[in-house]
Amino acid sequence: MGEALSNDASVSNGNVRRGRERFYMRGFVLEPDQSYLRDGQFHLSRYSQPVELYERIEVLKGPSALLYGKSTPGGMLNLVTKRAQNEELNVSIQQEFASFGMSKTGVDLSGGLNESGSIRGRTILSKTAEEGWRRYRNGEHARQERFVGAVMLEADLSEDALVKLNYDTTQDEGALDMGPQHIKDVSSGQYWLVGKRDYIWDMPWSSRDSNVENIGFTLDTYLNDSWSLSSGYNLQRHQRQTTESLFSKVRFVNKGDTNNYYLTGKASSDRFELGTAFLDVKGDFHTGNINHRFLIGSSIVDYFHSKQEYKLKNPIGQINIHGTDIIAKPDELNYRNGAVKQIRRKTYGLYIQDLIEFNDHWHLLAGLRLDREESGEETHHNLLPKLGLMYHPTQNSTLYSTYSESFEPRDPVSQSDDVNYGKRLKAERGESFEIGAKAELLNGSLFVSTALFDIQKNNKVVTDKSGKKPITTQSGQVRHRGFELSVEGKLTSKLSILTSMMYLDGKIVKDPKFTGKRSKDTPKFSASSWLNYDVTDASQLSIGAVYVGERFGDTPNNFLKDAYVKVDLGFSHTFNFSHDQQGILRVNIDNLFNTDYLRGGCNNSAMFGSPRAVKATFQYKF
DSSP states (O other), X not given: OHHXXXXXXXXXXXXXXXXXXXXXXXXXXXXXXXXXXXXXXXXXXXXXXXXXXXXEEEEEESOOHHHHSSOOTTEEXXXXXXXXXXXXXXXXXXXXXXXXXXXXXXXXXXXXSSTTSSEEEEEEEEEEEEOOSOBOTTSOBOOEEEEEEEEEEEEEEETTEXXXXXXXXXXXXXXXXXOOEEEEOTTTOOXXXXXXXXXXXXXXXXXXXXXXXXXXXXXXXXXXXXXXXXXXXXXXXEEEEEEESSOSSOOBSSTTOOSEEEEOOEEEEEEEEEEEEEEEEEEEEXXXXXXXXXXXXXXXXXXXXXXXXXXXXXXXXXXXXXXXXXXXXXXXXXXXXXXXXXXXXXXXXXXXXXXXXXXSSEXXXXXXXXXXXXXXXXXXXXXXXXXXXXXXXXXXXXXXXXXXXXXXXXXXXXXXXXXXXXXXXXXXXXXXXXXXXXXXXXXXXXXXXXXXXXXXXXXXXXXXXXXXXXXXXXXXXXXXXXXXXXXXXXXXXXEEEEEEEEEEEEEEEEOTTTTTOBOTTOOSEEEEXXXXXXXXXXXXXXXXXXXXXXXXXXXXXXXXXXXXXXXXXXXXXXXXXXXXXXXXXEEEEESTTOOOOBOOOOSSBXXXXXXXXXXXXXXXXX
16 A cells, blocks of 8 residues: 555655554544545554555545544545456456565456346455565564455346445465664764664564455445435454564663663454444435535444453563574463453444535535444544535636544543543544645646645643653644645656645644654655656556655654655556457566665654565456
């Protein structure tokens, strides 16, 4: 997902530890349990997403809580799955090889299952293995393996009714790499990253094992030419086990000595179950000369999380960063030795929205959502408005202004040594104001979009750890203001462009310790641009660049990550064979100039960006 989202400057990389990707949008963290949608419905993203299953990734900027319930103020990502919509048999076989021992094999079969084509199916299978470029102290790589399998079915129940069924599984396992640590230099007072670029601090037996299943259906019915009804249900199950030799902040044996550190062991097992159901009624009608695009709907989200975790009280042992010795995994390091904690939440939502078209120039979008979230500890109620005004000076341009709100319910304080342990917390709330313009230029071949936004998040949960005991309160407040510009389309008949940029002023407005600091991992300026040139009718040459400005890697603003530019290069050629058979060869070079840069991380660590890598893919379609 990170490769795809690098084309949008408003999205940046966050923590990539434990084998999954995290992102920021407009400087706000996209939380894995409330910032992701799959086909427009709530989706848990606590695993490496199977991009093989997705037709596209939609970036929904600004609060999206009106239609989707709880969400972060920055926006959401909607993962749109592929469909079984081809009546004729289509087969695609793909083989990929890349640097650092990476290989990937994929098969995609789609077509009609009966003579009329009213029943259609699609099967996607993918197997990936990768060694990676970083090494453990004994020379081993942090090997990763993943299997993705999916079955999609579609059936035309009548001319006005369509049912879609889906099942998919993602099995992901591999070693852990918690990333290098940034610490304070005693003599200079500056913060820097400790360790060699390719050195993994963990032991080779550190591992993770993740298994995700999704099964569901949607039913779309057209009641008449103006009204339609959509309903659906999806059940997501996720089981994950991790064994860690190094968690939280690294503890060095002696102050000022970064060569020797302690290993700390933790084992955990998580089980997630998420059931989502929705019912939407859509209508297109007139009242006099005014047209309405109307939506009323409801949703239910049933969330369950069971966690069993065990931490060793004492260090496993001491390690010298320049050595090659391995400390064995302790026998008692087993998650079954820990206590079981469970959380269940049910959220009920009712929403209504109307796009009112007064005439060709003036449109108004108005909506309201009511949510009720129930858990064993607390019940939250939220009423969220949304208002948008659009003016179309011409048929191909729009000026707009919007106001919307977001909310993020929080569980009671769970850390046992916290002064406010067990205290109930209110939902964190966000407010967003945005004005912008969109236009189609060059006879519709080029799309330009700009936006000015001001987002404020209140009731933010913060923990002050400066005293003898941590104190968790809701005294935090942040404010992010910025400007975005994107250009997409064809500049000439052979040259196309996809470019975006964002200026962001993200600051902590209120905090017990960090008032006035810049928000973590939020560069003031970022940009990306991708050019694609048709060398011939069958060959394409592409070049892209990503710029990320300097940003702080921690909340106190002690660790500054340098700005960087990363350039990528690609070439593809299509071979047309007889009988509608086709072969596509793609060669990509990631990080062409081998730029040394830092990706996202947590308050204690950061991840090195990958060095230059070459990837070759051959796809055969018939």
